Amino acid sequence: MIELKARVEPLQGLLYDPQAVGDISKVVAPPYDIISEAQQRGLYESSFFNIVRLELGRDDDRYAAAKATLDQWTEAGVLRRAPRPAIYLYTQRFGVEGKNFARTGFVVRFRLEEFAPGRILPHEKTFPAAKEDRLKLLTATRTNISSIFGLYSGEHQELEALRRQVLSRPATIEANDATGIINELRAIEAPAEIATVQRALESGRVLIADGHHRYETALNYRKQRRAAENPTALQGFDYTMMTLVACDDPGLVILPTHRIVHRLRPQAMESFGWQARETFEVCDVADRDGLCKALTQGGRGTLAIALRGSRKFFLLRLKNEDAAALALPDVPAEVRGLDVTALHTLVFDQLFSLKAAEIRKGGNIEYTTDMDAALDAVGEGRSDGAFLMNPPSIIDVERVSDAGATMPEKSTYFFPKLLTGLVLNPLDD
DSSP states (O other): OOOOOSSEEOBOOEEEOHHHHSOGGGTOBOOGGGOOHHHHHHHHHHOTTOTHHHHSOOSTTHHHHHHHHHHHHHHHTSEEEOSSOBEEEEEEEEEETTEEEEEEEEEEEEEOOOOBTTTEEOOBOOOHHHHHHHHHHHHHHOEEOSOEEEEEOSOOHHHHHHHHHHHTSOOSEEEEOTTOOEEEEEEEOOHHHHHHHHHHHSSSOEEEEEOHHHHHHHHHHHHHHHHHHOOSSOOGGGEEEEEEEETTOTTOEEEOOEEEESOOOHHHHHHHHHHGGGTEEEEEEOSHHHHHHHHHHHOTTEEEEEETTOSSEEEEEESOTTHHHHHOTTSOHHHHTSHHHHIIIIIIIHHHOOOHHHHHHOSSEEEESOHHHHHHHHHTTSOSEEEEEOOOOHHHHHHHHHTTOOBOTTOOEEESOOOBSSOBEESOO
């Protein structure tokens, strides 16, 4: 039994045995919330042991099925406990728009804390249905199947020196995902090296970059277990698996998250062109390439919109920067200044009567980083509107979090996503 006490602890995780499953690339998967039905089918077909069978199964009772499958795989040696507790250095090598990047983070057990300034903070709002789903899965499996993505701040020279040293070692696990991203895990097992990570990350602010639903779920699960068992010492369920990346990591990339709205009110669509001009400077753009170029060049404060049945596209810029302040007087300035806030408040709410409660309920809006896919959905008549934005910066994310506020749901898309299945964290040691 590992004695748990620090904010950051190593994990004695479950790892796939290559001799049992073959190519590790065939058994890993993207995060559950970006897997389409077609991707789910492909992952099922890629391997009988693909992690999607635990993370996003297609059984009638997929939570019970996930538990049964996890038990079967551990008993058969498909998943094996690591021989020693370890912190893992996780490296992702990838390209964006012709440039190559590498991002590194430390996979740890992170002691759960309620959100608090200067300690751990969210930056996005969450959907209730997603938290209910994740809680059922966590309750059934008692295992963190996927890692939360956290960002730590501050300069840590000793930690940076260790990162460079560990990167010089051969990878413990390597997997190439379907998009060609190279994923590498390197085990940090030496007590002195683990202590270096613990000292550096024991205090200071951590932002949740990705995995808000899973973090809030872990808090709820901890509450349930503590109420039922009333332990006096820290337990495995007092922690969650998290990959911690530096806020200033040169491989930290945020992509835009565009909105595809399936159903808009017909009258609002018809009147949009002239009503939008009361709040925005509106330019009509004739072609898709021109729209995409104008959006990128316009930078902060620019929105691009395509509506079903319209022969032209719309490029919007606020006439008055105080418009969001007038509409949201009680919202912090750090949130009011975001493009996504202008979209949700001044376009969705005021022009289309698409309210926040309806958005949170889900089902009408699809989110994508692919601008062409959003425009295709409208051009082919599958959706009523595509709403395109430039991405926020990491500074935007930090400012919002430090203000104790949150962005609207799906405001950021940190790229690439962390792979699911490289290591699992059982909560019962």
